[in-house]
Amino acid sequence: MSYLVISFSHKNTDIQTREKLAFPNEENKDRFLKQLHAEAVIKEAILLSTCNRVEIVISTSNVSYASSLIIKRLAQYSQLDYDDLFERADIYDNEGAIHHLFSVASALDSLVIGETQIVGQLKDAFRFSLSKGYCQQNLPRALHYAFKCAAAVRTATSLGTGSVSVASTAVLKAKEVVENQDGIKALVIGAGEMSELTVKHLISKGFKVTLISRDIKKAKILAESFEEHIEVEEYSNLKQLLNHIPVMLTATAAPYPIITQEMVSECEFDRYWFDIAVPRDIDEIESPNLTIYSVDDLQFIVNSNMELKAKQAKTAYGIVGKMSVEFFDWLKTLEVEPVIKHLYIKGDEVIDKKVNNAIKKGFIKKEDEANIRKLCKTVLTEYLHHPSKKMKHLSKNMECDIVLGAVQSMFDLNTDSNMLNKYKCEHALKINERG
Template sequence: MHYLNISFSHKNSTLEIREKLSYKDDDAIKACLIKLNSSEAINESILISTCNRMEVFCSCSDIASATRHIFEMLSLRSGISIDELEGRADIFDDSSAIHHIFSVASSLDSMIVGETQIPGQLKDAFRLSYDSGYCGQKLSRAMHHAFKCAAKVRNATDISSKPVSIASVAVAKLKSILDNIEGKKALVIGVGEMSEITVKHLISSGADVHVMNRTKEKALDLANICGVKVLDMQELPKVINEFEILFTATAASEPIITDEIIKPCDFDRYWFDMALPRDINYHKGDRINLYVIDDLKNIVDENLNLREDSARRAHGIIGRSTVEFFEWLNTLNIEPIIKEIYQKAFEAAKAESDRVIKNGYIPKEYEAQVHKMSEQVMKRFLHQMTSKMRSVSEEAKSDMVTSALQFLINKESNDMPDKYKCEYALNIIEEK
């Protein structure tokens, strides 16, 4: 079994490429996972699709075949040639794949180092795949440890001490352009996490904030939380030209703001499109300053410089966690455990056989038969138990069972590292 990760991100792909590769809703992601797992080489997969990355993380029996299948599938869907996809993608396998997914979970591979959204997005991607049956034990192991690694990074560094996100950076960019946004009319389209963060930052700066969403009830929920005004989505063509400030982050598959609804205005406008695919597509309109995700690079670079020391310490944690993960995987082989159980049982049987012969309960001349009988008794006793252990070895819960057995058979010597003692309980779906 191998781990494989094929990654398209802000590091290697343009916004246009990421748009074509993005998946906007759960149904599209599930359809992709079905196609991924249709390959004989792939047995489990997770699809991560955010504004800054699209990644396939899978376990496979053949890395070359799995890689070829993934590129063919992505090329067919996106219309991008396989040669270009191969030229752009970062391909990680086995230890490098685990190191990469640990880095993603710890926000070290994000455009905004230490940003707070990617861990939640990664958990959502895993939850969707796991609940739908597209991944199981092998990727669950990796994801569980990825989130443990991320927690270590947060606790050991100050990389997330001042939480940031694309939304907060976008508002910071706006404030660097306009000395004062107090009282200025701002429209936020969408009600997801990114929109909520935007609304809160704008309110704290004194802007007059309005929100709209395709589902008005959700816009009203956000308005009740933040105390802002709500507009009907149908009013967008009418009100779009009334606002100096616009932030949009919807899940629309097509642009919602186009040339048809844009009218000339006698004031400068500052529009931030934080969606992928993009919400805004226009070719005319003076005095419109449009910023998309990749335009925030200067602030991103400043963020990275400020967090350089923390990032260096975090990379050390990720490296050690990667090594520990593979050490832990090596302890999960069920056969050595079964062998040790039989060995301990036979030692106990021989000790008891020797005792009854020494005490004269059974004549000495029957010693060989007594030893053979006691071993057969132990084999008969252990057969059903060890057969069950082998059958459960491919199930998600087997890691918990295996760790418990490791602890029990080593209990007297107490020589097992603490990190291996019953430490794996697959409750990843409930982790927050």
């Protein structure tokens, strides 16, 4: 079994490509994952789709074939050229896949280094795949360590503090372009998680917020969750609001642009629109005094902060590298423990058989059975202590698989699925409890 990650992000694709690759709803994700999971070479799969990236994380028996297959499926889904996608894709396997996954979880591969949303988005993607049965054991182990790594990075560095999300970066730019005038109106379109984060940052920067959504009930609930007054408008008023409010930020899950050229009237004042959705909410629009920023346009703020974050990022990458190595060492110990356990089980079976036969034939008295069993178990434990210790030590060496295979073959040991499942992370356990 091998780990494989196919990655499309702001690093290797423009926003036009990413919005075609994006999975805006659970139905699309479920359908795509079901197709992958039906393939014999793909054992488990997770799909992460955000405004900055699409990541396919799988365990597979054939890295090369699975890579080609996944990109073929993505080409069909997005209606993009297979060869172009294959050339753009960042493909990671085994150690590289785990290092990349840990980097993504720790927000080191994000547009805004240290942004706080990605680990939550990855957890959501993992829970979704787990609940649908698209991952069972290998990926839960990897995700368990990825979240552990992300927590270690947050503890050891200050990358997760301050303004570290696409939403907060957009609000910072909005504050800059309106010359820091308090009380400026800002329109937020959408009532999801990204919109909630946007409203929070707008309020902190002194903006007066108007919220609009197709689901007005959801918008009102969101507005009421803030202590500050948030105006909520009917979605039918969108065109009017766009042409009267100077700042607008949109973050919906619509699969097509919701703001088009015919909705825009010329205004005498300057307008600044921030489209932090992928696929984009704003169509290609030209209008005097209107400036539109997409997710990729926020890169300049990221670049200005990189020098300040470089030292922290170096520390974080050191943690990622260290924990990537630890992860594979940990996996090897999981292979050893069931073998050791079954050596003891096999020994107990021999003790039971021989003690029962000895009592049956009158070699020992029934009343001595408990003491004799205790003596036999003591001998077994002492006899297997050194081999067990040796196998645990071997788990860190390259020949581990060969040695374990030989031991299992010589002693005719069975596998233990319960022992293997023992090391699922807490997210897997919660899903299983609900199931």
